[in-house]
Amino acid sequence: MPPKPKTEAEKHQLRTLIIDAARELFVARGVDAVTMREIAKRIGYSATSIYLHFADKEALLKAICDTDFLALATSLKNMMQIADPVERMQALGRGYAAFALTHPNHYRLMFMTAHAPINPDDSSLQQNSAEQDAYFQLKTVVSAVHIADRFRPDLQDVDLIAQTIWAGVHGVCSLQISMSCDKWVNWTDISARLQLMQTVMLRGLLRD
Amino acid sequence: MPPKPKTEAEKHQLRTLIIDAARELFVARGVDAVTMREIAKRIGYSATSIYLHFADKEALLKAICDTDFLALATSLKNMMQIADPVERMQALGRGYAAFALTHPNHYRLMFMTAHAPINPDDSSLQQNSAEQDAYFQLKTVVSAVHIADRFRPDLQDVDLIAQTIWAGVHGVCSLQISMSCDKWVNWTDISARLQLMQTVMLRGLLRD
DNA sequence: CATACTTACTTAACGTTGTTAATTTAACAA
DNA sequence: TTGTTAAATTAACAACGTTAAGTAAGTATG
Numbered sequence: 001m002p003p004k005p006k007t008e009a010e011k012h013q014l015r016t017l018i019i020d021a022a023r024e025l026f027v028a029r030g031v032d033a034v035t036m037r038e039i040a041k042r043i044g045y046s047a048t049s050i051y052l053h054f055a056d057k058e059a060l061l062k063a064i065c066d067t068d069f070l071a072l073a074t075s076l077k078n079m080m081q082i083a084d085p086v087e088r089m090q091a092l093g094r095g096y097a098a099f100a101l102t103h104p105n106h107y108r109l110m111f112m113t114a115h116a117p118i119n120p121d122d123s124s125l126q127q128n129s130a131e132q133d134a135y136f137q138l139k140t141v142v143s144a145v146h147i148a149d150r151f152r153p154d155l156q157d158v159d160l161i162a163q164t165i166w167a168g169v170h171g172v173c174s175l176q177i178s179m180s181c182d183k184w185v186n187w188t189d190i191s192a193r194l195q196l197m198q199t200v201m202l203r204g205l206l207r208d
Numbered sequence: 209m210p211p212k213p214k215t216e217a218e219k220h221q222l223r224t225l226i227i228d229a230a231r232e233l234f235v236a237r238g239v240d241a242v243t244m245r246e247i248a249k250r251i252g253y254s255a256t257s258i259y260l261h262f263a264d265k266e267a268l269l270k271a272i273c274d275t276d277f278l279a280l281a282t283s284l285k286n287m288m289q290i291a292d293p294v295e296r297m298q299a300l301g302r303g304y305a306a307f308a309l310t311h312p313n314h315y316r317l318m319f320m321t322a323h324a325p326i327n328p329d330d331s332s333l334q335q336n337s338a339e340q341d342a343y344f345q346l347k348t349v350v351s352a353v354h355i356a357d358r359f360r361p362d363l364q365d366v367d368l369i370a371q372t373i374w375a376g377v378h379g380v381c382s383l384q385i386s387m388s389c390d391k392w393v394n395w396t397d398i399s400a401r402l403q404l405m406q407t408v409m410l411r412g413l414l415r416d
Numbered sequence: 417c418a419t420a421c422t423t424a425c426t427t428a429a430c431g432t433t434g435t436t437a438a439t440t441t442a443a444c445a446a
Numbered sequence: 447t448t449g450t451t452a453a454a455t456t457a458a459c460a461a462c463g464t465t466a467a468g469t470a471a472g473t474a475t476g
Contacts, residue, residue: 006453032240036434046455048435057434112320112386119391127392135393155404160396164380164404171379172372178320183327184335185343188368196363196372200412243462254426256464265463 015053017043023064027105031061061109066124068106072099073134080137085144090198092141093169097194100173112174138162150206165201172197223261225251231272235313239269274332276314280307281342288345293352298406300349301377305402308381320382346370358414373409380405
């Protein structure tokens with residue numbers, strides 16, 4: 001039984017209903033394996049209704065990523081309150097990895113899938129926000145460690161340090177996500193790998 | 209003008225013709241964006257002919273990866289001759305990164321794309337071969353550094369060390385490949401990031 | 417030489433996919 | 447009542463991966 005003029009709130013509700021259903025399916029079986037018809041069926045609409053809210057499948061994917069980037073930043077927010085900058089940096093790394101490994105398919109969509117470049121302009125998130133921008137959180141912590149003069153003296157570029165730390169943690173997580181069921185390699189325990197990466201990073205970056 | 213019984217060599221030739229055409233297209237535009245019909249057209253056959261040589265698109269992808277894994281191992285072989293184990297380890301890291309960054313889409317297929325787990329049994333490559341298995345090459349080098357007693361005393365698990373080093377280099381490369389055109393982050397120079405990762409790794413893993 | 421069989425390939429076709437166009441249904445406004 | 451608009455649907459399209467059926471050229475066998 002169909003239509004009724006809808007309030008803005010009702011529209012938004014349906015929008016997030018679609019997003020949630022789509023994410024659940026994408027996450028479980030991968031973006032390409034999930035059809036628009038299947039997403040629609042899940043929420044009791046026809047496939048074409050989705051196109052009233054999203055231009056196409058790619059736009060739906062981007063909207064999902066947007067909400068997940070926010071979720072990541074939110075999940076890291078608590079850790080930003082730790083007083084000691086080095087401890088805070090470690091906690092942020094652990095938190096990031098925890099997000100990646102408990103939501104591997106969210107993570108895959110966010111950081112491992114090729115999609116059109118994310119433009120800050122058409123994102124609903126605010127760049128350089130302590131609440132919404134995880135990269136800004138990382139940069140803030142790295143900057144604090146730098147100001148506390150805890151990095152080795154040859155390390156001066158905050159962006160470079162932040163991106164290298166990110167790469168280290170991302171490397172462990174993404175390798176785990178895309179390769180851990182590979183039989184070619186005799187994989188060691190993921191938490192041991194993560195722990196060693198953190199230790200190596202700290203030893204390599206901090207003053208003795 | 210159709211068929212003639214073909215020798216084994218001719219079959220193999222057509223097989224690699226398909227592989228090369230498919231890789232070129234996959235690499236240029238991504239696996240999902242390329243159709244079987246398009247691959248076939250490129251080499252002057254009908255789409256269904258591909259199925260005489262590969263069970264399906266996934267099998268074709270796997271065959272491509274197989275030849276690329278071999279190419280990676282081959283490109284690293286020279287570096288295995290460097291005498292000093294630590295220098296050899298560094299060179300291997302640089303070589304791996306060079307491969308990843310000069311063949312980003314090969315690399316994506318090999319290490320960043322979800323495909324059915326690679327089973328050593330149905331690969332044409334030989335596991336634990338110094339010529340064909342890049343992971344074995346890495347493990348060999350790490351083992352040599354370990355035997356030379358150059359790692360910090362608390363580091364004893366060769367697999368764990370190897371996988372952490374891999375994760376570090378892979379992190380820099382994969383982040384570069386999937387995120388470097390992202391406007392959200394103010395990316396620093398890729399070779400600086402790679403250099404810092406190597407330095408950090410060495411400082412973190414080796415004895416003082 | 418004629419028949420049958422095999423090989424290498426093509427064309428036709430199927431079921432699905434993302435997406436668009438046309439249509440229906442229901443609510444509100446005059 | 448009669449339009450008008452909004453929200454949804456059904457129908458349809460072109461393209462996809464893949465399968466089935468068909469065809470032409472060569473080989474083997476009588």
